[in-house]
Structure formats: structure tokens, C-alpha cells
Amino acid sequence: MNANSKPSGLDFLLAFNIGIEIQGWLMRFSNEAHNIPKRFHPPPVVGTMGSAAACAHLLSLDHSRSSHALAIAASLSGAPMANAATQSKPLHIGNASRLGLEAALLASRGLEASPLVLDAVPGVAGFNAFYEDYVLQPLGSPDDNGHMFLLEEQDMGVKRFPAHLGMHWVADAAASVHKLLVGGDHGTVSPAEVQEILLRVPQSKYINRPFPESEHQARHSFQFNACSALLDGEVTVQSFTPAAMMRPDLLALLGHVHVEHPHDNLANFNHMYAEVQVTLVGGDILRGRCDTFYGHWRNPLTNESLRKKFRNNAGAVPPSERVERLIEVLEELDRLGDCTHLLSQLQ
């Protein structure tokens, strides 16, 4: 885009692509980064860098200032995993956007940071401070012949409900057991009929919570999401309300859960799976398995599902006619020249 001109819809889409490209590549520099991590929560690490890159485009920064924007963003990146199951987790996401923008604005005013921040210089850590297995790799340039953007190679993963991504596998596996329970000879699920619930999920300490004590812990509990889907057939925004969390049937089911970590079930969003096996008091065993949940990049949401999610989430704030108008405008964003009206609608 030209300096000083207002960004068009296409500029916003290109900035989005640039942000995804940068944060996607940075995740490929470390196994620690793209496995379910133990030290740093990825969104405030790679996300701050992606936001800085996207904002550098929107601010029309030149090559040098864009490089400083990324380097400054590295100083504003990172948040420990322990806060990822608390109210502060959403703050990580918002801060990634905000602080990336701040880095780009500082760079636009001439602030400088290390041009080596992405290199792994021995004894002087840059971005690799966040990882123990960081290996810098050459990036292709969009000017190269045949350059493929990450978004061309891999679709977006989108959560259907607000919980840790890993919960979607166990929820879909448990939902398929729910169908067997209610559709088969067993009628509706009664916890009194359940003898054992066995979950086969990856080993990851921070999403293994037998009895979550808060809404945010529930969003990071294989056990809670499996039992909610067994009981209700799905997990939704409402599953995490205090009323839903305190249901005696749900608490009773939680008491029957056992967890196993098969060696072939890696804590990695590209390779993990979930199995749910319910043993009934009579001895019958019902099994469900999910390799690719609905919403995963290998099985992306349809536009209709995306619209449904947007209506559910956005509906709490602006009036519904404005939500519908936003959907119309966003679906034609690539053809929108002047975004002033759209931006004012979002405020």
C-alpha cells in the first residue's frame, strides 16, 4: 500500500497474510514452539511478532523499519504457560496484537533494536531466548518464483468453542460416544450406568485437570470437556458457566474418569488424537475416537459454521442487525476500498 493512504480491505487481508506468514515461520524454527508447550504460551511469543509484521505493512514501513519493528516486538513478546489457564490467557492474545502494533509504531518513529534478533548468536540470545531448540531457517521471499504462502499450504484452524484447542479432539470423540448412548439401546446417559470413562490423550500437564475449580481451568481440562460432551453431545460457550459446571451429573461423571497417554499420541496439534472409552455397569464398552476435529485445518469450518460462531460471539456486544451487516461487509472485504465505515462499526 502507499504511505499516507488509508488501508483498503485488500490491505487488511494482505497484512493478515503477512502476520500469519511470519508467526507461522517462527513456529517452524522450534519443535518446542509448535508442540503443546511447557514454558512460553505461543500466542504472546510468535503472535506479537506476527502483529508487528502485519502492522508494519499497514504503516507502510520500509525494509529497515520493518526489521526494527520485529526486533522491538521481540522485547514485548512472551508470557509463561502458568497463566494460560487463567483469566489472563485472553489478555495474552490481546496484548500480542496491541504490543505488535506498539512495536511497529515505535519503529515508524525511528526506534531501533537489534538487527540480529532472529539470529541465534551464541551467548546473546534474541528471539531464541524463548526456546531451547531454536534453529533459524532461511525464509523464502514472496518475490521468489513459486513462493507458496503458508496459508496456501495449510488452512486456518478455528476453535468451535472457547477452550484449549486440544479439547476439541476429546469433545468430538466423546460426542460420538454420546450418540451411541442416546441412539442405541441405552437411552440417555445416566452417570449411575457408567462404570469407567477412559481417555487416551497426549501427555500435557497443563490441560490434564481432573477436577477444574474455575471456568478457565475447565477450558483446559481433558476430563471436563470429555464429560460435558458425553452428557450434552457437544461443548459450547454455555458449558463453562457456573451452573453447567456444578451439575451433579457432570461431577459424578468426572469421578469415573481415568487418563492414559499412549506413546504414539504426541502433544502436537498436527499429530494428536483422542479416544474415549466408556464402560457401562453392565459391562458394555462404547468407543469414540477423533483424529481430526471439525474446525481443524485438515477439516475446516464451513462459512455457515464460521458465521454461526461469529453471531454467537459478537452477538453479546453490538445489536444483531449490526452483526449481520458486519458479516456482509467482511465477506466482501477484498473488494472494499474505503474501510472507514467498517472500522467505525467495530469500535
Add this chain to the structure above:
Amino acid sequence: MNANSKPSGLDFLLAFNIGIEIQGWLMRFSNEAHNIPKRFHPPPVVGTMGSAAACAHLLSLDHSRSSHALAIAASLSGAPMANAATQSKPLHIGNASRLGLEAALLASRGLEASPLVLDAVPGVAGFNAFYEDYVLQPLGSPDDNGHMFLLEEQDMGVKRFPAHLGMHWVADAAASVHKLLVGGDHGTVSPAEVQEILLRVPQSKYINRPFPESEHQARHSFQFNACSALLDGEVTVQSFTPAAMMRPDLLALLGHVHVEHPHDNLANFNHMYAEVQVTLVGGDILRGRCDTFYGHWRNPLTNESLRKKFRNNAGAVPPSERVERLIEVLEELDRLGDCTHLLSQLQ
């Protein structure tokens, strides 16, 4: 202090003490933290936590909200070392204060983060994400009999000039060689008379810069600070101006520097030393050594030196009569009831 009352001078001093106490203890949880580090720059790590603790006091937060303020601050902490020799280093310091205040304000509105953030829970890193050798230690309470605050045990270290703290050892050692050169039989220092300059300093990659290319690299170069002090007898704010950095005599001296890292010279502000050994063309050898620079906590600045530094630094912004008035008020801060006027003077 009471909620809703305006903080007095004593409240600010107590908040400062609380901030130092928290960040000082956190540095004692890791050798990596209190040695000259390689991964994370300490001020934006422990400083953000100290600022959150100080601000929690000023905002009269209760125990639980103070704990959340520290936990939220952990999500806003940390910046890689690579930016510590750039224009963004001062940003780290300002951000530590700003983001600690932000964490305390968020906690005051009820935002929650992990109560285990300071514990080292295996597989779910909290504050220990920033260190590989973090060992939690019990802290004394100010209510305990005989509790000693860190500020009672150890004075403040204060830099005399704006450079990495380690530069102060090498500058003082070189200044003592300068005295021998100008006061002895050798007259003023002429680079033509110098055959070799040997520095015996700790090993730390990011402050070992033979030919710094920017003001901020010069502030992180044993070689530059040694040669400036050899030439001028001291290092000052002016030493880092482009005119001073480009002097042919200085560049000539830099060409004669060799660096050694004795095994007993640890990269640790409590144990390090600097030796400067200048061999003249005629074969004479002049030696200087500094174990404790003037300004180190074992050899703190006098009030007069502190005033001089404050006048030099603050003089660039407010008019000098306001600087003098600020000095008078700050020296009696413990007796100041209403700080409104002081705060407006600082804006």
C-alpha cells in the same frame, strides 16, 4: 496506606522498598538472573515484578489482588538480551515500570492470573520460564521478628555514566592508568606511544565489542570504555556522542586492545574485577585494577555525587531552578505529606 487516600512521600518510599525487595529476592532464585545474563535482560524480567509489587502497595491492593498483580506481571515480563545494546534497552526499563503498573491496575479491577506463577510446577512453567536454574526459596515476612530488608543488607548500586554496569570497573581501572600516564614521566597519552592495551575482564559476549558501531554498542563495549577513560581520565555522557566516538586517537587506541578472561573473573556484579595493562612502545608497563568501582553498592555514591548525576541527567528537560527545587523536595521526601505538587512538577 489507606485505600482512596493520596500517597504521601513515605508511601512512595515504602513502595520503592517493596519493589526492590521483590525484585531482589527474585534475582536470588537463579544464578542465571544475578550473573551477567545470556538469555533475558533482567530489568524487564524482575523489574516488571518489582514495579507491580510497588504499585500494588500504592493502589492499596489486598493480599489476594497483590498476588494476582505479580502473576499478571509475569505475563508482561521479559525481553531478550540481543536488544540490550540497542535503543530499545531504555525501553526495557521504562516498560518494566509501565507494565508493572498496568498489571497492578488490572488486578485492582479483579483480573486473575495463576496463584502458582512463582512456583516451579513441572511441565507448566511460571516465572521460572525465564531461567533454567530457578530454585524457589521461602521469603521472610516483614512481620517476622528480626526481618531484614534487602536495602538494609546491601546499598544501591548507581551508575555514574549511562553504560552497562560492567563498564564501570574497566573505566575506573583505565582511569587509574590515565593518571599514571599524565602524572608520571610520560606526559599526556599519545596513541603513538601505546604498543598494547590488555584488558582482563569477565567473559560476556554482549559487552565484548572491539569496534562498536553505534552509541548503544559503545555503551556495551569493554574496549570502548577502557580506551575512553585512558584518553580522557573518565567516561561521561559526552563520551558516547558521535564526535567523541569518531576521534582518531580513540580509534587508534581501540586498534591496540587485547582482551583476556581470567578464570577467577566471574561475570557477576558482586565478584567481577577489571585489570587494564598498557604496554608502551619503550617497553614500560602501566597497570590499573578495579575491584569495586565508585558507585558500586560496596562503595556507594555520596549525596553530592548523586546530586551531580541528577543535575546532569535532569538538566536537559526542566529548567535548572526546577531541578534544584526537585532535589530539595526529594531529599525530604519522607516528611512530605501531600505529593500533588511534586508529581505535577515531574510531569
